Amino acid sequence: MKLFVISSAHLFKGEAALINQLFEAGMPVLHLRKENPDRQEYAGLISAVDECFHHRIALHQFHELSADFPGVKRLHYPEWMRKQPTQTVKNDEFTRSTSIHNLNELNEVQGFAYTFFGPVFDSFSKPGYKSRLAGDFKVPVMENTTPIIAIGGIDADKIEPLKQMGFEGAAVLGALWNDKEQALTNFNKIKRICSS
Known part of the structure; x- marks a missing residue:
């Protein structure tokens, strides 16, 4: 199972x-997403990450x-951005991803490398952001669809x-990010389960 990490919503020391x-430790991709980001601080964070890892950063x-x-x-097009009529996302130089909140939108995301879909479980980071899926939910099997990546309330027990x-x-x-002291330990556990 592929593993992606979304950054903390807010900048923090260290x-x-x-x-x-x-x-x-093997994090394949980091999606850099901040709430109300300052461009200079956003760029500063990218600068502070070792350049050898820049190809694994997706800009939101x-x-x-x-x-x-x-x-x-890597460029990520949130749903609101993808739906702007003036938005152009055709550029083969970049790996492009997007997000959906309804599986009926799958036909809107052709041409993207993958799409996030959720919340699959009740969110840890956004209180009140609840799953809308039935307990017996299965991803629909369809030909030529964009790979669907689950987001929302995911920890090692949910893999x-x-x-x-x-x-x-x-x-x-x-x-x-809810327990930064344990972030590396929790990541390694999740990565191990994804790989098994």
Whole structure:
């Protein structure tokens, strides 16, 4: 099962060092998503991450920063951005991802490398952000669809159920950042289960 990490919603002291440790531990991709980000602080965080890991960072905001950081080759288009009529997402130079909240939107995301879908479980990081899925939920089997990555309330205990549901991957957020002291330990546990 593929594993993705979503950054903490807010900048914190020592964040770049922890991100570097997670990359060194095998974090495949970090989606850099901040609430109400300051462009300079956002760019500063990218600068503080070892350049050898830049190709594993997906920008959720300030896509134009990819010109300043040529190693960054991943762009994420949140649902609101993807649906803007003036938005252009065709660029083969980048790995492009997006998000959906309803599986009926799968035909809208052709041409993206993968899409996040959720919340699959009640969110750890967003109180009140509840799952809307039935307990016996299965990802619909369809030909030529964009890979669906589960997001929302995912920790080590949820990886096996996600495999049973048919998701191709998992994106973790609160399981790492809600207890930063244990982020590396929790990541390693989740990674091990995803790989088994």
